[in-house]
Amino acid sequence: MASSEIFNGLSRRSLIAAAAAMTGGAALAQNAPVAREKGPLVWMNMDQKELDDAYDQAVYAPNRATVLKRCVRNSELVRERLGAPRRFAYGPTAIEGLDVFSARTPNAPIMLFVHGGAWRAGLASQYHYAAETFVNAGAHYVVIDFANVGDVGGSLLTMADQIRRAVAWTYKNAASFGGDPERLYISGHSSGGHWAGVLLTTDWQKDYAVPANCIKGGVCGSGMFDLKPVRLSARSNYVKFTDETEQKLSAQRHLDKIVAPVAVVYGTDETPEFQRQSRDFAAAVKGAGKPVTLSVMEGYNHFEVMEQLGNPYSLFGRAALEVMKLRPA
Amino acid sequence: MDMTRRTVLASGAVVAAGGAAQAQAQAQPAPRERGPLVWMNMDQKELDDAYDQSVYAPNQPQLGKRRNANSELVRKRLAEPKRFSYGTTPIESMEVWTTSKPNAPVMVFVHGGAWRVGLAREHCYAAELYVNAGAHYAVLDFINVDQAGGDLMPMAEQIRRAIAWIGKNAASFGGDPDRIYVSGHSSGAHLAGATLVTDWAAFGAPAGIVKGAVLCSGIYDLKPARLSKRGAYVKFTDAMEDALSTQRHLARINCPVVLAYGTYETPEFQRQSRDFAAALKVAGKPVTLLVGEGYNHFEMPETFASPYGLLGRAVLEQMKLA
Numbered sequence: 339m340a341s342s343e344i345f346n347g348l349s350r351r352s353l354i355a356a357a358a359a360m361t362g363g364a365a366l367a368q369n370a371p372v373a374r375e376k377g378p379l380v381w382m383n384m385d386q387k388e389l390d391d392a393y394d395q396a397v398y399a400p401n402r403a404t405v406l407k408r409c410v411r412n413s414e415l416v417r418e419r420l421g422a423p424r425r426f427a428y429g430p431t432a433i434e435g436l437d438v439f440s441a442r443t444p445n446a447p448i449m450l451f452v453h454g455g456a457w458r459a460g461l462a463s464q465y466h467y468a469a470e471t472f473v474n475a476g477a478h479y480v481v482i483d484f485a486n487v488g489d490v491g492g493s494l495l496t497m498a499d500q501i502r503r504a505v506a507w508t509y510k511n512a513a514s515f516g517g518d519p520e521r522l523y524i525s526g527h528s529s530g531g532h533w534a535g536v537l538l539t540t541d542w543q544k545d546y547a548v549p550a551n552c553i554k555g556g557v558c559g560s561g562m563f564d565l566k567p568v569r570l571s572a573r574s575n576y577v578k579f580t581d582e583t584e585q586k587l588s589a590q591r592h593l594d595k596i597v598a599p600v601a602v603v604y605g606t607d608e609t610p611e612f613q614r615q616s617r618d619f620a621a622a623v624k625g626a627g628k629p630v631t632l633s634v635m636e637g638y639n640h641f642e643v644m645e646q647l648g649n650p651y652s653l654f655g656r657a658a659l660e661v662m663k664l665r666p667a
Numbered sequence: 668m669d670m671t672r673r674t675v676l677a678s679g680a681v682v683a684a685g686g687a688a689q690a691q692a693q694a695q696p697a698p699r700e701r702g703p704l705v706w707m708n709m710d711q712k713e714l715d716d717a718y719d720q721s722v723y724a725p726n727q728p729q730l731g732k733r734r735n736a737n738s739e740l741v742r743k744r745l746a747e748p749k750r751f752s753y754g755t756t757p758i759e760s761m762e763v764w765t766t767s768k769p770n771a772p773v774m775v776f777v778h779g780g781a782w783r784v785g786l787a788r789e790h791c792y793a794a795e796l797y798v799n800a801g802a803h804y805a806v807l808d809f810i811n812v813d814q815a816g817g818d819l820m821p822m823a824e825q826i827r828r829a830i831a832w833i834g835k836n837a838a839s840f841g842g843d844p845d846r847i848y849v850s851g852h853s854s855g856a857h858l859a860g861a862t863l864v865t866d867w868a869a870f871g872a873p874a875g876i877v878k879g880a881v882l883c884s885g886i887y888d889l890k891p892a893r894l895s896k897r898g899a900y901v902k903f904t905d906a907m908e909d910a911l912s913t914q915r916h917l918a919r920i921n922c923p924v925v926l927a928y929g930t931y932e933t934p935e936f937q938r939q940s941r942d943f944a945a946a947l948k949v950a951g952k953p954v955t956l957l958v959g960e961g962y963n964h965f966e967m968p969e970t971f972a973s974p975y976g977l978l979g980r981a982v983l984e985q986m987k988l989a
Contacts, residue, residue, distance in 0.1 A: 401726065404931070408961035416975075470975040607729060637733030649973035651795045653740075666799065666974070 381567045384610075392611035393571040395456075395528075395640045399607070405641035406464070412648060413466035420469055424515060428482070428507035429500065433489075436504055437462045438515050439469040439479040447521035447662050450480040450508055452501060452537070454528025454560075454644065457487040457494065458576060468647040471655045475664040478517050480508055492578030494587055501533050505553070506546040523662050524556045527644045531561020535589030535619065538596050550597060555661035557601040559654055560612055560643050563590040563619035567611060590619050593626040600630045601657040605638030612640060633657050706891045709934075717935035718895035720781075720853075720964045724931070730965040737792035737972065745794060748806075749840055753832035758814075759825055761807045761833075762787050764794035765840055768801040772846035772878075772986050773837055775805045777826055779853025779884075779968075782812040782819060782901065793972040796979050800988040803842050805833060809858075817902030819911055823861045830862055830877065831870035848879045848986055850978075852968040856885025857911070860943075863924065864916035874921065879985045881925040883967050883978055884936050887914040887943035891935060914943050917950040925955045925981045929962030936964060957981060 377385035384392060391397040399405075416439075417423075423437035436450075449472045453460045462481035472479040482504040490496040505524065512519035526534035538556045542548045562568055565588045569579040577583075585591065600623050604616035620632040633653040635643050646652035650659055650666030659666060702710035709717060716722040724730070741764075748762035763773075774797055778790040787806040797804035809825040812818070830847065837844040851859030860882050867874050886892055889912045893903040909915060924947055928940040940956065947954035959967050959977050970976030974983060983989040 404961050411960045474974075636736035637729050648975055650975075651972055655973075666795075 381570050389567060389570060389611070390572040392609040393568055393573050395609065395612075398609045399639040399641050401639070402641050405645055409467050409645055410464050412645075413464055416466045416469050420473060423466065423469070423481075426507075426511070426515070428504045431485070433483050433485050434500060434504070435462075436480055436482040436508070437466065439466070439473050440516060441473055441476050441478050443476050444516055445518045446477055446516060447523065447664070448478045448480055448508060448512060448517040448519075449658060449662060450482065450505060450522065450524045451647075452482060452484075452524065452526035452530035452533040454526065454530040455486070456573070457497065457529040457532075459486060460530075467645070468655070471648055471650045471658065471666075472664075474667045475650065475659055475662075476667070477662060477664060478515065487577055492576060494577060494579075494583050498533070498536055498587055502537065502540055502542075502546055505537055505540075506542070506548045509548050509552045519552070521554055521662070522552060523658075524553050525559065525647070525658050526557075526561065527559035527647065528561065528640065531558045531616075532563070532587070532589075533561075534558040535561055535563045536587050538598060538600060539589045539592035541595060553598050555599045555601070557603065557654075557658045557661055558616070558619065559603045559647070560605065560608060560616065560640055561602075561619070562612075562615050563622075564588045564615065590622050593622060593628065596623060596626070596628045599661055600628065601633065601661050602630060603633045603635065603643065603654050603657050605635040605640065605643040607637060607639035608643070609640070631657065631660075706894050714891060714894060714935070715896040717933040718892055718897050720933065720936075723933045724963040724965050726963070727965055730969070734792055734965075734969070735789050738789050741791050741794045742788075745798060748791065748794070751832070751836070751840075753829045754825060756810075758808050758810055759829070760787075761805050761829055762791065763840055763842075764791065764798050764804040764806070766798045766801050766803055769841055770843045771801050771803055771841060772848065772988070773803045773805055773833055773842040774982060774986065775807065775830060775833065775847065775849045775859075777807055777809075777849065777851035777855035777859040779851070779855040780811070781897070782822065782854040782857075784811065785855075792969075793979070796972055796974055796983070800974070800983055800986075802986055802988060803837075803840065805829075812901055817900060819858075819901060819907055823858055823911055826858050827862055827865050827867075827870055831867070831872040834872045834876045844876075846878055846986070847876055848881070848982070849877050850881040850883070850971070850982060851885065852883045852971075853885065853964065856882040857887070857889075857913075860885055860887055860913040861911050863922065864913050864919040877922055879923045879925075881927070881978060881982050881985055882940075883927045883971070884929065884932060884940065884964050885926075885943075886936075886939050888912045888939065914946050917946060917952065920947065920950075920952050923953040923955075923985065925957060925985060927957040927959060927967065927978055927981065929959040929964065929967040931961065931963035932967070933964070955981070 380386050381389045423439045425435055427435050453465045462483045465481050469479045484500045509519050509522055524537050534556050535558050542552050543550045565584045602616045602620040604613055620630050623630040635653050646654040649655045705711050706714045721727050748764045750762055752760045778785040787808045791806050794804045807829050815821040834844045849859045867876055889908045926940045926944045928937050944954050944956035957977055971978040973979045
């Protein structure tokens, strides 16, 4: 490379590639010709930058901030219409709480939602926007808070324990808010979709003293089900991956533990890896002879998929209601 | 180029109006000399941009594909719609998604597309909301402005005739002719708006045939649209501008009107809805203005398809189906 091509350590071709990614929408970012030297492959056909990008939603979803703001605003509007949810503690620390939007019928099924945010951000209150999908269909909508990975020294195992305790608490205490513990379902999106996979492959009886089949079905939205490529990506800058973390929290490696129907959802405008993770997990669950559905949302990026949990006629809202054997209302 | 303070301000104003996130996704406009004002505080380029959705909605192609895909999904889930002809040419027809409830209300939808493009079959994505809530959903096909020689009047005439046809024939598909509502998006909201100021006697229909309207992101006074580059393909005349500027005929409006726009729409598409709402209010007509925070021109109509979306909620409430 000629020295005249070097600007602050970046080659001109890298700059052109970066500029194309910034100015384009999702489609342009995906279609722009690679105008930089490709490095050694680190995962499948991807070099380090491609893999990092494939685990960085901002590269493929330029409207991320807009959609997140919309979800926050629509959550406020839902609270205005339904009233504030009831708040319960499932553990001793302040963050270990959950919000319950109650169904109007007694002994109703429960949908427990685990939010995303790359494991490092997000609050239950930002995901209230989907409450009416469930409440009006006759189910409780439970959204859990939990520590983010930055607050627990980079350990996903600590987060996993918290989230599993929230589920066990909900199973044991369902009757206290009018829920039917024998109709407990879970869902999640993004890193919350990862947790949905983990919850579906948890050894509940051994580790949490609740029945092995305490979860009757789960919806994994835009999740990650094998952590190896994530570990190889820039996300390892803030997640302290170990072999144990990678192995225990890769749902796709514990298919034998799945005892409930699984619904997998992703959008065609997501990153290549987030599309592949969902496709591969659905295929693996099917290959293991377990009941699974795969819903592909055409023209939705990562955050636009998330937003659609609030629409019972969307593929995401519909998948969640169908796994509960409910209909849009 | 001689960079004046006004040029910098002009490009800055466009960025601010588009919203930070939207602007990020676009290439920065080159600084330019601001021209003479042609409408309110806008020069020609600013006005042209304010009537060009792609300038403010960089994800327009993605959302167009999504709308078509969601319409196709509806076709897979529901039984094929009934197809009715309301006129003599093939385009003068409609698809009606029917509910199983007897004597049910009818929602008519007029699609957008800058008066130039769009078909009913690409705009049926919201059908399930109506059918499941107990209403029929009639999505209209009609001539586009290029085929009509640049004249909007034949478009308005066809849509009015379609509504009169529904009034006369609703019973044939289980519809209640006394509960016909209209909705529309963009140029379709403009045309649906024009039905509210129609002399229905000329169509053999009762004056109160339309019981309510939900108009999303429309145009209600054509003057600025005429001054914009849309004048290059719409052959505006004084008569057309006046007849199809709904806001100039408020006295004829006799049903509740819901207007909606998104905060990421162009400045003019925001202003048109605000000004029409204010004018209706001053005229003592029942009007509701809904603002979709963080939605652009093409994200707004998607909310018709959810009972918990801004517009899905509005249509169900207006039809008393909520």
